[in-house]
Amino acid sequence: MKGNIVYKILIVEDSSSIRDELVVLLENNLYEVVAVTDFANILKKVEEVSPDLILLDIILPNINGIDICREIRQKNDTPIIFVTSKATTESELNAILIGGDDYITKPYNAAVLLARITSVLKRYGKGKNNTSYICKGCKLNLLDSxxxxxxxxxxxxxNELRICYNxxxxxxxxxxxxxxxEDLWDNEMFIDDNTLSVNITRIRGKLKDIGVEDLIKTKRGIGYKI
Structure with missing residues (x-):
């Protein structure tokens, strides 16, 4: 969401369970979602919906996602992220060469998929641009850190601001x-694993100073969660 704009994502996925999972994930993250169920008219659906981004499977009923991407690229530059079970270098290379913007293999990690979506939207000038976030009673203000x-x-x-933003x-x-x-590294502030732990400890200390305890939960071997 940028201001009052809700970004629209079109899902082209033939597995009903994965499709439903994606719909819930994206709607919970404030995206407008449209899911294709008629795979004989995918291109028509793309024109009708005019999405800001497309999540596209490769193996579809009677049609190949690579061919769909190629046809879409003949008409517009709508961002396309392939989400597929085809985990081969050749398949990924073909997808990127014919106009795909990113390639994610199943089973995907929800947080990584959301991050890739945000990254691609930003690349096209459509990224989320919130200046503050409220979570469990705490407000993070990006403008004054x-x-x-x-x-x-x-x-x-x-560094603490960037971690809290994530x-x-x-x-x-x-x-x-x-x-x-990786996010800190991309922003030219490379830190190792131990330094991240130190930063999390400092953030927790600052939260405690304003009366907040146990906001940031450690998920051992995985990461962190608010």
Whole structure:
């Protein structure tokens, strides 16, 4: 969501269980979602829906997702992320060469998929642009690098702000340690695994100072969750 704009994602996935799972995941993250169920008229559906992004499987009934992507690219540059069980280098290379923007293999990690969606939307100038996030009574303000709770506020360092952004923007989800580290690295602030733990401890200390305890939960061997 950017301002009052809700971004629309079209799901082209023939497995009803995975399709339903994706719908719930995306709607819970404030996206408008349309799922294709008639695979004989996918291109027509794309034109009708005019989505901001498409999640596209490769193996579909009587048609190949690669061919669909190729035909879409003849008409527009709608972002396309392949979400498929075809975990081969050749398949991934073909998908990217014919115009795919990203390639994720099943079973996918929900947090990673959401991060990839955000990244692709940003690349096309359609990314989420919230300046604050509220989770479990705490407010993270990106503009002044603070967390506030019940009228009290504490300032965050640049690294602490980025870590909190990853957690608050995915409130209720487990965020992998590797994802947070990679995000900081991409922002030219590379940290190792131990440094992340130190930063989390400092954030918890600052939260305690404003009356908040046990907000950030550690999921051993996986990551963190608010």
């Amino acid at each position: 603070t967390i506030s709770y019940n009228g009290q506020s504490t300032e965050l360092t640049k 957690l608050f923007s995915k409130c209720g989800q487990i965020v992998p340690r590797e994802y947070i580290i």
